[in-house]
Amino acid sequence: MTIVRPVESDADIDTYLEVRNRVHPETPLPREVVLDDRQDPEHLDLIAERDGIPVGAASASKFGGAPDGLRSSPRRARRTATSAPRTISATRRCAA
Numbered sequence: 001m002t003i004v005r006p007v008e009s010d011a012d013i014d015t016y017l018e019v020r021n022r023v024h025p026e027t028p029l030p031r032e033v034v035l036d037d038r039q040d041p042e043h044l045d046l047i048a049e050r051d052g053i054p055v056g057a058a059s060a061s062k063f064g065g066a067p068d069g070l071r072s073s074p075r076r077a078r079r080t081a082t083s084a085p086r087t088i089s090a091t092r093r094c095a096a
Helices: 010-023 031-037 074-095
Strands: 002-006 043-050 053-061
Touching: 002 053, 010 031, 010 043, 010 053, 031 043
Parallel strands: none
Antiparallel strands: 002 043, 043 053
16 A cells, blocks of 8 residues: 655655655655755645655645645646656665
8 A cells, every 4th residue: 555644754855855855866855855844834845755755745835826736737737747647666676
């Protein structure tokens, strides 16, 4: 079973960074950025686990520059939704 849960501890931050940086090795995310982002109450980092094994990482945040707080066009949202399986698949390959 796959569960998605919030990043809550230092160990979770390590796991989040490990998964995220394996999926995006060309743009590694420094730990300091995650720590800074966590200061914003509108920001949420997530870890996806399948049978206890980390298989995905994501972040969500309210964007203040848009009237509704979101920044995505319908076209971009479709691309994001269709790329999610590829990202998860890439993460599984990296986690294996």
